[in-house]
Amino acid sequence: MRAFPDRHIGLACCYGVLALCAPSAAIANDFPTIDRVRFVQECMALRNSIKYETLYACSCTLDKIAAQINYDEFVEADSYMRMRNMRGERGGLFRDSDDHARTARKRFHDVKAQAEAGCFSLQSKSSVDAGTGSQDNAGKIQQ
């Protein structure tokens, strides 16, 4: 198991970028550690990489997201995205009917895409492909 690097270097880099594109709204930056850890873990797993640059880019992505939306909005969008995929009648509530859900999902998707675009460079931001090259399908928002 490879040791993780001094994360301050990575974070400092991210914050540097952040400062340039800081939104006018107040930055809540209120994500609990547990969700930061989990996001970065999943982000790295999805890219099948435990390299430093993936750690940096995934952390950077979450930092950028947390600078744009607060934690409650994140949880709401997360919930809507999951619930859309619930089976049967109950999932239908979120698939067909609810504009608010669609808006929340779309907003998160946009924020995330923007964050990734600002964090990934050499390593493909589109590596959710498992070698099938189907990232376009995977990332598509179905409205």
Next chain:
Amino acid sequence: MRKIIFISKVTVVAVATVLFSSSLLANTELLKMQDDPNQWVMWGGNYAGTRYSELKQINAGNAADLQVAWTMSTGVLRGHEGGPLVIGDTMYIQTPFPNKVFAISLKDQGLKWRYEPKQDPSVIPVMCCDTVNRGLAYGDGKIFMLQADATLIALDAATGKLAWSVKNGDPKKGATGTSAPLVVKDKVIAGVSGGEYGVRGHLTAYDTKTGKQAWRGYSTGPDDEMLVDPEKTTHMLEPIGKDTGIKSWKGDEWKIGGGTTWGWYSYDPELNLVYYGSGNPGTWNPSQRPGDNKWSMAIWARDADTGMTKWLYQMTPHDEWDYDGVNEMILVDQEVKGKKRKTLVHFDRNGFGYTLDRVTGELLVAEKFDPAVNWATHVDMKTGRPQVVSKYSTDQNGADVDTQGVCPAALGSKDQQPASYSPRTGLFYVPTNHVCMNYEPYEVAYTAGQPYIGATLTMFPAPDSHGGLGNFIAWDAAKGKIVWSLPEPFSVWSGALATAGDVVFYGTLEGYLKAVDAKSGKELYKFKTPSGIIGNVNTYTYEGKQYLAVLSGIGGWAGIGMAAGLEGDSEGLGAVGAYRKLSDYTQLGGTLTVFALPDSVSGDKTASKD
């Protein structure tokens, strides 16, 4: 990080608890066990279905200090309903299809055994509302489960060996199994799902030893098949009369009349009555089935030994909105209008909270438990009939007309997730939906094994309210009044738990386990589990320490987080390989999360009891 348990070596350990085997003992063992707060022996904690525990080590003063003690991944995607049973030193949990059963040692959280039935996956598309399973039942040294394919199985609680199995319905005709059985004396009682497939509902009792059918009572049809007595079975205190299950239908519609029994079953040992509700009548297009459609949408009180019906109460005659009557029946003795009564309290999908005398079936209280409810103005206390508002009547508006703004939606003001009752506050704690709908019925033909729905729906948050899709309320069932109401962003589809520590627990679709003060509703604690919670919160002790246990997992990509940020179904995700990558790395699917106080707070580790 904890390893996924079920792939580790399985060691079969003899169950330390003494498992009774004679039927004489079986008659009484559960009556004793339900009074022991250290165990959680049936879905409701007890036969009355109160989901109340006398444990109070975790209380309103220290719930904020709760921590996760241990977790276990079930490895199964899809929605995880129901909750764990705790018998002695063993916890039993079940999963959605393929309906795995795990017996977990509380000593080391290792697996004692696991069981996975072999089922034809063709049953999956026949399940209207995800491949859920609402839990196991224990009795006579066995664990009972109703499989998705409508097979009822009995497993040896100590070894997981299959003792017997019996078909409780035909999945080829749309009958499936989702509900938790209930063991009463020497019988195990099971219901049937498939209300969206024209299945004719029934409640059936089987001998716990052999699986031999003892009785079966249908929800519709001839009196002798429903097990009703035209002279003695009552509705609103009057004999129901002859052939009600046929005459209240057009032609042979009763044969595909729904009235399925996929909810929860309660039992009063003194009255020897089993209580439960029947679901929607056949098609969702009401103009195809004129009449009251008896006895769909009804509360049933059946003799546990014979199945004979003592009384009935139909909440939604001639349903026009899919307001299944299957929600739990909570049996509580309380004072109503100055008189001590043996009552039954039921929060129906139709949005009314009913309080009945459970001895006679007399209707005592019927009030809206969500102010948004608009399809009926009130329930006439003389006839028991809801007074339907024409504007919201999908029957009066007719087929191919979109009836708009009906509250609640077809999901009901409350779905199956069971409420709880605390004798300390005298209040019921109810997880609710706050959702309305547009409903357009259309003509549909019945084909066995095919959906028999005949309506299109759109659903949305209740207008002119807090904008969220749910509430968690405290309800006074004697007065029929909301005492407090917590707005929730999402519908609350998790079963509640109340304890002598004056804390009420429930889960949310965001995945939060919440603890609130039983008196005020004030939030004391919340913790985000890996996925949304539609399971029920249960509590028990092990070696003097109190634990809370809940299953999370809502299906879809349960467990896959925002880093993926994908939309589409789980099969699609599998196809792109992300699922495989993630499953190498993290625990996907349903998760059991067990909470306790850290030792520094629980102190001497003595779970005190009143």
